[in-house]
Amino acid sequence: MATGKQMPKGLKPATELGPIAVFFAAYYFGDLFVATGAIMITTVIALAISYYYTRTLPMMPMVTAVVVMVFGGLTLYLNDETFIKMKPTIIYGIFAAVLFAGILLGKSFVKVLFDNFWNLDDSGWHKLTIRLGIFFLLMAVANEIIWRNVSTELWVNIKVFGFTAATFLFFIAQVPMITRHMRQEKTDPDA
Numbered sequence: 001m002a003t004g005k006q007m008p009k010g011l012k013p014a015t016e017l018g019p020i021a022v023f024f025a026a027y028y029f030g031d032l033f034v035a036t037g038a039i040m041i042t043t044v045i046a047l048a049i050s051y052y053y054t055r056t057l058p059m060m061p062m063v064t065a066v067v068v069m070v071f072g073g074l075t076l077y078l079n080d081e082t083f084i085k086m087k088p089t090i091i092y093g094i095f096a097a098v099l100f101a102g103i104l105l106g107k108s109f110v111k112v113l114f115d116n117f118w119n120l121d122d123s124g125w126h127k128l129t130i131r132l133g134i135f136f137l138l139m140a141v142a143n144e145i146i147w148r149n150v151s152t153e154l155w156v157n158i159k160v161f162g163f164t165a166a167t168f169l170f171f172i173a174q175v176p177m178i179t180r181h182m183r184q185e186k187t188d189p190d191a
Helices: 011-029 032-054 059-078 082-104 109-114 122-149 152-180
Strands: none
Touching: 011 032, 011 059, 011 152, 032 059, 032 082, 032 152, 059 082, 082 109, 082 122, 082 152, 109 122, 122 152
């Protein structure tokens, strides 16, 4: 049984993007209700795989899984697609609220999540936290506007491709700021 701290290369992105890819495929081969059931199942599988390798459940995927289960369950039980369409709004809203609450408490929850990737100074973590909070807030508003005004098919495409691309572009846009705020590694002159 695996007990290491890292998943094999390629598996982490698969557990993060797999459920949304399955959602998209299930929608096009079935409908939104089939896709909802599929994302619920694959989200649980992705969490189980993550836990198998790391022996921890990461906070963001855990929150996402809870919201997927609640709103997916309501969608299927009530046979009403409104709930699964609201899921991104709720997730983005929760993430924005947590990040802004952290700022008010003088903490950077982004630092906790990304400290293994970047070694930023406190100002960099603060800026990234604010920017990510604003980004999540804008994504929540965008989802609300989109799902209420377009067809289900267009919403699915925007959710899968548009929101994923927006997230990727957001992080690409942060590279200059991250680079400016990277701490220099101290070198030991005796080494």
